[in-house]
Amino acid sequence: MAKKQFKKGTMIYPLPAVMVSCGEDISEANIITIGWTGTICSEPPMCYISVRKTRHSYDIIKRTGCFVINLTTEKLAKETDWCGVKSGRDYNKFIETGLTPQKAPHINTWMIMESPLSIECEVVNIQELGSHDMFVAKVVGVNADERFIDKKTGEFDLKKAGLISYCHGKYYALGEQLGFFGFSVQKKK
Amino acid sequence: MAKKQFKKGTMIYPLPAVMVSCGEDISEANIITIGWTGTICSEPPMCYISVRKTRHSYDIIKRTGCFVINLTTEKLAKETDWCGVKSGRDYNKFIETGLTPQKAPHINTWMIMESPLSIECEVVNIQELGSHDMFVAKVVGVNADERFIDKKTGEFDLKKAGLISYCHGKYYALGEQLGFFGFSVQKKK
Numbered sequence: 431m432a433k434k435q436f437k438k439g440t441m442i443y444p445l446p447a448v449m450v451s452c453g454e455d456i457s458e459a460n461i462i463t464i465g466w467t468g469t470i471c472s473e474p475p476m477c478y479i480s481v482r483k484t485r486h487s488y489d490i491i492k493r494t495g496c497f498v499i500n501l502t503t504e505k506l507a508k509e510t511d512w513c514g515v516k517s518g519r520d521y522n523k524f525i526e527t528g529l530t531p532q533k534a535p536h537i538n539t540w541m542i543m544e545s546p547l548s549i550e551c552e553v554v555n556i557q558e559l560g561s562h563d564m565f566v567a568k569v570v571g572v573n574a575d576e577r578f579i580d581k582k583t584g585e586f587d588l589k590k591a592g593l594i595s596y597c598h599g600k601y602y603a604l605g606e607q608l609g610f611f612g613f614s615v616q617k618k619k
Numbered sequence: 620m621a622k623k624q625f626k627k628g629t630m631i632y633p634l635p636a637v638m639v640s641c642g643e644d645i646s647e648a649n650i651i652t653i654g655w656t657g658t659i660c661s662e663p664p665m666c667y668i669s670v671r672k673t674r675h676s677y678d679i680i681k682r683t684g685c686f687v688i689n690l691t692t693e694k695l696a697k698e699t700d701w702c703g704v705k706s707g708r709d710y711n712k713f714i715e716t717g718l719t720p721q722k723a724p725h726i727n728t729w730m731i732m733e734s735p736l737s738i739e740c741e742v743v744n745i746q747e748l749g750s751h752d753m754f755v756a757k758v759v760g761v762n763a764d765e766r767f768i769d770k771k772t773g774e775f776d777l778k779k780a781g782l783i784s785y786c787h788g789k790y791y792a793l794g795e796q797l798g799f800f801g802f803s804v805q806k807k808k
Contacts, residue, residue: 433737435724436763436775440658441736442666442688443777444784444793446631468657469629470669471748477631478667480659499631504797511803535624547630548622559660574625586625588632588786594797595633595784597777604633605794608693608783614700 444595444602447510450479451531451540451548452490452497459531459540461523462487463514465596466562467499475569477551480562486518491565495553496537500545503592504603510594511601536571546575546591633784633791636699639668640720640729640737641679641686648720648729650712651676652703654785655751656688664758666740669751675707680754684742685726689734692781693792699783700790725760735764735780 445465453459466480477499481488491497502510509527516523524531530543534550541548550571557564578591588604595602634654642648655669666688670677680686691699698716705712713720719732723739730737739760746753767780783790 432765433721433730433732433762434765434768436736436761436768438664438758438761440661440664440666440758441690441738441761441775442635442637442656442658443690444633444635444782445657446633448631466658466660467631468634468667469631469655470667470753471655471751472629473750474748475627475629476748477629478657478659501630501632507797508803511798511800515801515804532622541622543622547625549630559663559665561662562660564659569627569629572625572627572630573622576621576623579623579625586630586787589789589791593633593786595793597782597793598775599800600778601797601799602778603794603797604784604786605792608696608790608792609700610790611700611788612704614697615704 441598443597447502447594447596447601449500449502449510449513449542449545450487450497451500451542452487452494453540454494454538456531458490459524460487460490460518461513461529461542463510470566476567477549477569478564478566480564482562491553492556494539496539497551498534498539498541499549499551500542501547501591502594503546504594505592506544507594507601534571535573541573546578547586548573630787632786636691636783636785636790638689638691638699638702638731638734639676639686640689640731641676641683642729643683643727645720647679648713649676649679649707650702650718650731652699659755665756666738666758667753667755669753671751680742681745683728685728686740687723687728687730688738688740689731690736690780691783692735693783694781695733696783696790723760724762730762735767736775737762
């Protein structure tokens with residue numbers, strides 16, 4: 431298990447691959463795929479996305495102060511990749527991908543109907559870091575595809591939704607379940 | 620695909636489940652499992668961890684200004700869970716889990732030898748958000764298990780390392796590869 435010093439970089443994986451939607455008017459509505467995202471606080475629920483200043487969505491989110499994090503799935507893998515490679519300056523991404531814009535209930539922007547879970551976010555501050563700026567945001571709404579909400583428990587079934595992760599240039603499906611939080615101390619019945 | 624408003628919360632998944640090691644002296648060395656982590660900037664490479672003020676590691680990292688993010692694997696799933704459930708106030712986690720502390724090359728703390736990839740981090744600032752404080756950090760070193768470095772390409776093989784992800788209370792292995800960054804626009808040969 432000898433460790434070798436490796437090139438300095440950002441090697442925290444697996445990460446979520448999410449489609450962030452933004453823009454006020456439908457003509458402005460855009461989608462950008464992002465891996466530099468995550469939860470930063472449980473209560474109040476807060477998250478972040480990091481975006482390069484050169485990206486088309488950067489100015490839109492900075493001006494409008496809101497965006498939606500749409501989780502993506504195996505079925506949406508191709509659209510997810512495409513929205514990360516192409517620019518909203520050159521394409522209307524909703525039209526090109528066939529994804530359906532749906533008005534967000536709490537903020538003045540669009541969510542992606544085909545995403546199983548759309549998280550509405552309001553920007554709290556923008557931090558300049560270098561190649562990327564970090565948009566720190568509050569979660570102001572969560573919208574879930576009813577088909578994945580367990581009728582008994584009321585829980586959202588993320589495994590059934592077929593979520594994908596991003597790992598150093600590759601997309602993966604979720605694999606086998608290895609345990610649940612606390613399984614290492616569970617008493618045998 | 621009707622969407623229902625769901626309880627407001629932090630539903631960005633899948634996330635990495637990492638073991639963060641910290642502490643200067645070996646007697647202080649501790650491990651805390653964290654899901655609220657990610658990359659926030661590519662150049663310079665920067666990342667974050669969010670930690671509750673009540674956690675034993677909180678004061679250690681605040682005082683020492685450094686920590687290591689150790690990626691975890693299927694083989695380490697049980698240790699990963701245990702270090703998230705138990706407190707360093709009550710246990711010496713290295714001794715209890717049998718994980719091996721190894722001096723970090725660039726900062727005055729310990730990394731976990733059994734982790735395939737250990738990322739050395741220096742705290743830049745601490746942001747109070749609510750339940751959690753966010754430690755914003757610079758990556759100052761990356762240490763990779765040689766066995767997972769491809770001899771031809773020099774790339775680190777994260778899939779071979781058997782990484783795991785954390786999804787709303789459950790741990791999953793990486794599943795099938797669905798594509799690579801740019802696959803949606805690849806020209807057929």
